[in-house]
Amino acid sequence: MNSFQIVxxxxxxPDPLQTLEPVAGPTGPALKNEMMxxxxxxxxxxxxxxxxxxxxxxxxxxxxxxxxxxxxxKLQQVMMTVGQKVPFELVAIDGPASGFTDSEEVAGALAAAxxxxxxxxKTKLLLFGGWESASRGAGSTMQIVGELLGITDQxxxxxxxxxxxxxxxxxxxxxxxxxxxxxxxxxxxxVLGWATGYLGxxxxxxQVGMMxxxxxxxxxxxxxxxxxxNDGLSFLKVELPKQQRTTRIVKDASADEIAQEIxxxxxxx
Amino acid sequence: xxxxxxxxxxxxxxxxxxxxxxxLGAAVELTIDSASSLAxxxxxxxxxxxxxxxxxxxxxxxxxxxGPDFAQPRYATDxxxxxxxxRSSQATIIVTPGTSxxxxxxxxxxxxxxxxVDTHVNSIRYExxxxxxxxxxxxxxxxxxxxxxxxPWVLVVDPGTHPVYPAEASSAKVEMLxxxxxxxxxxxxxxxxxxxxxxxxxxRPDAELLFVAGAGWTKKQKDGQPHVKExxxxxxxxxxxxxxxxxxxxxxxxxxxxxxxxxxxxSHMNQVGQTGATPRHPKGLSTCCHGEEPHVVGWRFINExxxxxxxxxxxxxxxxxxxxxxxxxxxxxxxxNALLAEKKTATVG
Numbered sequence: 081m082n083s084f085q086i087v088x089x090x091x092x093x094p095d096p097l098q099t100l101e102p103v104a105g106p107t108g109p110a111l112k113n114e115m116m117x118x119x120x121x122x123x124x125x126x127x128x129x130x131x132x133x134x135x136x137x138x139x140x141x142x143x144x145x146x147x148x149x150x151x152x153x154k155l156q157q158v159m160m161t162v163g164q165k166v167p168f169e170l171v172a173i174d175g176p177a178s179g180f181t182d183s184e185e186v187a188g189a190l191a192a193a194x195x196x197x198x199x200x201x202k203t204k205l206l207l208f209g210g211w212e213s214a215s216r217g218a219g220s221t222m223q224i225v226g227e228l229l230g231i232t233d234q235x236x237x238x239x240x241x242x243x244x245x246x247x248x249x250x251x252x253x254x255x256x257x258x259x260x261x262x263x264x265x266x267x268x269x270x271v272l273g274w275a276t277g278y279l280g281x282x283x284x285x286x287q288v289g290m291m292x293x294x295x296x297x298x299x300x301x302x303x304x305x306x307x308x309x310n311d312g313l314s315f316l317k318v319e320l321p322k323q324q325r326t327t328r329i330v331k332d333a334s335a336d337e338i339a340q341e342i343x344x345x346x347x348x349x
Numbered sequence: 350x351x352x353x354x355x356x357x358x359x360x361x362x363x364x365x366x367x368x369x370x371x372x373l374g375a376a377v378e379l380t381i382d383s384a385s386s387l388a389x390x391x392x393x394x395x396x397x398x399x400x401x402x403x404x405x406x407x408x409x410x411x412x413x414x415x416g417p418d419f420a421q422p423r424y425a426t427d428x429x430x431x432x433x434x435x436r437s438s439q440a441t442i443i444v445t446p447g448t449s450x451x452x453x454x455x456x457x458x459x460x461x462x463x464x465x466v467d468t469h470v471n472s473i474r475y476e477x478x479x480x481x482x483x484x485x486x487x488x489x490x491x492x493x494x495x496x497x498x499x500x501p502w503v504l505v506v507d508p509g510t511h512p513v514y515p516a517e518a519s520s521a522k523v524e525m526l527x528x529x530x531x532x533x534x535x536x537x538x539x540x541x542x543x544x545x546x547x548x549x550x551x552x553r554p555d556a557e558l559l560f561v562a563g564a565g566w567t568k569k570q571k572d573g574q575p576h577v578k579e580x581x582x583x584x585x586x587x588x589x590x591x592x593x594x595x596x597x598x599x600x601x602x603x604x605x606x607x608x609x610x611x612x613x614x615x616s617h618m619n620q621v622g623q624t625g626a627t628p629r630h631p632k633g634l635s636t637c638c639h640g641e642e643p644h645v646v647g648w649r650f651i652n653e654x655x656x657x658x659x660x661x662x663x664x665x666x667x668x669x670x671x672x673x674x675x676x677x678x679x680x681x682x683x684x685x686n687a688l689l690a691e692k693k694t695a696t697v698g
Contacts, residue, residue, distance in 0.1 A: 100487055184460065187460075220455075224457060227460045232425040232428070236449070236453045257550075261539060263538065314498070316496060318492070318494075319492060327668055330672060335681050338657070342681065343688040346558060
């Protein structure tokens with residue numbers, strides 16, 4: 081029976097419902113009141129964590145690690161919730177979770193933490209993460225972590241992995257036009273940058289939470305600091321889009337009149 | 350002065366896709382503005398046809414990597430081909446289209462070249478002796494002008510942000526480069542593409558109109574009952590008449606995971622917003638959506654926006670859409686479908 085070491089890379093981002101505003105910080109752009117904003121696990125990374133747990137459940141002996149780079153205090157807050165979802169071992173790295181950091185340097189910190197995992201076996205390694213973050217949104221970090229770890233079977237925009245008895249697996253990746261590319265990989269190691277997949281968000285399970293917490297707090301306490309210097313990267317301007325539009329509210333028109341107007345609008349070049 | 354490489358892949362038929370020609374336009378413009386030199390790198394099963402199709406782009410050299418191993422969109426082989434093309438051209442700036450195939454590899458390639466990468470590039474301009482790009486952060490909530498000191502600098506250009514380069518076919522001289530692949534580079538094989546059936550194909554990136562359906566379509570209507578089958582018929586009818594692309598709010602696609610009655614053709618692939626797509630279309634019509642920031646994020650690149658909504662004070666509507674019709678979407682879309690069908694019949698007749 082196959083077993084895997086599934087390492088999920090995922091950081092934290094401001095809750096999607098928060099209003100964000102850029103400000104100039106001492107080392108570059110930042111978010112206004114960044115440390116005060118409620119945070120969540122990066123949504124696509126969260127999907128990858130749920131997929132990892134689901135896969136680990138199917139293959140006894142498998143283990144899920146969550147490697148997360150972020151400010152320790154914020155990581156602790158987010159882990160209180162995430163820790164109740166699925167079983168994992170946290171590897172915390174104390175550093176910025178900002179979208180304005182350079183993915184090459186972030187990837188370096190993540191790869192170093194993965195290399196340092198006791199007993200890591202690359203022949204069993206599946207490296208999971210979101211295909212893009214909700215902060216930088218570049219889709220670059222996972223590729224670079226893969227390169228740093230010497231993994232050249234990489235998939236992005238993954239919605240499904242199906243592992244076969246011989247250890248090979250089929251992957252569905254999103255491509256243009258709402259289609260999926262179907263690929264087959266002989267075995268681990270591989271990098272999978274996940275899109276949403278097909279699993280729902282697991283319900284909170286207090287027992288899972290208790291079990292995870294035994295590892296989460298020590299991991300946070302011994303989190304190594306990561307220096308992200310953003311060498312050579314300059315932000316000349318960061319601003320909110322001018323999105324306010326003058327909205328015409330059509331209140332008292334009949335369905336016929338509205339339909340006519342919409343049909344004409346659609347037909348207009 | 351920079352050495353600019355336009356780097357792309359061929360399609361299965363040996364041509365270049367629209368996104369490639371858009372990125373080529375961006376590369377040519379940057380070359381002219383910065384008085385730099387332009388090279389072209391193409392990989393795929395057979396690159397001559399593609400090279401010929403852009404022979405007039407002003408490139409001083411055209412490099413190619415070709416062969417059956419490079420026909421498949423696969424990280425290991427594509428990254429290998431791209432790396433060889435970049436190294437051979439000695440490029441300082443590499444411009445590529447943001448196709449799924451290039452997006453899969455370019456960060457890894459930039460790392461191999463000891464360079465840096467920026468993806469989802471919206472614009473490139475040359476300003477005060479340096480290139481400056483524009484890209485969005487925090488899921489299209491804020492926009493930044495960015496410059497980097499490192500070279501090579503890989504720029505992955507978002508499709509739909511630049512006009513298509515007016516390429517003229519001619520005979521191009523391609524310098525073919527050899528790429529030697531070990532067995533470790535072909536551990537993955539592409540088996541094919543899964544696409545929805547033609548009548549269920551609802552995502553159309555090149556459509557003029559994006560039709561966004563919200564969770565309201567599956568909620569109880571005036572008679573106290575949900576009318577999901579009717580909603581399905583109305584939405585599919587609208588898509589059939591308009592050839593629009595279909596988007597969805599997160600709440601609507603999540604209903605399937607919560608055991609609710611769902612629109613059968615809707616999946617997470619349709620989702621726009623925070624964990625969905627941010628498509629680019631000239632027009633957008635939202636129906637039964639409510640005022641959440643993710644909807645605004647998902648609609649960032651829609652030019653003309655209209656909404657049908659029962660709530661005139663909806664936060665989504667005010668200040669975000671150009672026109673909001675306070676009406677029942679079931680009634681209005683049924684009538685729009687009838688009008689469009691009538692018009693089509695009249696045109697045919």
